[in-house]
Amino acid sequence: MMKNLIRITALLLILAVAAVGSVSAESDSSVNDKVIHSSGTGNVIGTPDRAQVTFSVQTENTDVKKAQAENSAKMNTVIEALIAAGIPRDALKTTGYNIYPVYEESTGLMMPKVKTYRVTNTLTVTLHDVSKTGEVIDIAVANGINQADSIRFMLSDQQQKVLRTEALKKAVEQARSDADTVAGAMGTAITGVKNADITGGYYPVLFENYQYQYAGAADMKMASTTPVQPGDITVSASVTITYTIR
Structure with missing residues (x-):
């Protein structure tokens, strides 16, 4: 009865983690490794430059x-x-x-x-x-x-690199946290990293066919500069990491 309860608890933890990331455990028959696959996503908000x-x-x-x-x-x-x-x-x-x-x-x-x-x-x-x-x-x-x-x-190349690095760190932290949670629920622990896949990027803020009302040069001298608000850009990074477990 107690063993069944432990198994049910572990399963519920795995399902809960899947709501924010993606985690799965399996045995890699090719090298006799037991592994957990875990994914994570990191988002960082930046200002266009x-x-x-x-x-x-x-x-x-x-x-x-x-x-x-x-x-x-x-x-x-x-x-x-x-x-x-x-x-x-x-x-x-x-x-x-x-x-x-x-x-x-x-x-x-x-x-x-x-x-x-x-x-x-x-x-x-x-x-x-x-x-x-x-x-x-x-x-x-x-x-x-x-x-x-x-x-x-x-974003400039330099700014994009800085924000992407930060987003990747957040993604890895989420993936590792989820993997640790599942490993602990299964009564085991992570021993290393087998491989990792990385994706992500960002989309520029784009205004197409914007409207501009212009009455003439005389009015231009009296008017203030056209207000333009760039908004924010979200840089995302996603990782899928395969961890080895005991």
Whole structure:
């Protein structure tokens, strides 16, 4: 009766641990090892220290060459304004360029005629100072940008490495704690680590097709910098560890 009670208690402990992680015990017949498989996940919240702002100049004209020329002039003005504001030239990158015809509405079986040509030039600005995001948007719009595409907040490689290391430590601690609990309930103890698998990462904070209301340069002088809040980023790491037991 007492042996059955101990077995039931051990089983309940294993099920309870499975609610927060994943633990299983078995005998590895290939090397005669008794093992416990345990998994854990660690999450660490960090603040983005990189930003990418993507926007476009869009022009339209019945003459494709004029549409191109107007677009080029506006984008050059935007680029020079950003550089004058202290943004390094190598932080600016053209990430899209399209020319396509805009057709008149089709009537009957007649082929629609080309009404105008639309040129879109897309620029991505990478910022090492996230606090300048709103200022960059304001400067770009004041100098010719007329299409907002996306704002992406990210972690630098160094920041990502620091947070991932912390998340991995938490994941390993959880896996080991769960394994110790199960081993103790089974009347045994962990003797070593046989192998470990690691996964995880993070997703940037992304705002796509953000709305920007702009009435003109005069209003821009009176307005404060566009407020942009990057929010937080969660870095996750997961481990699955195989422990040997007595």
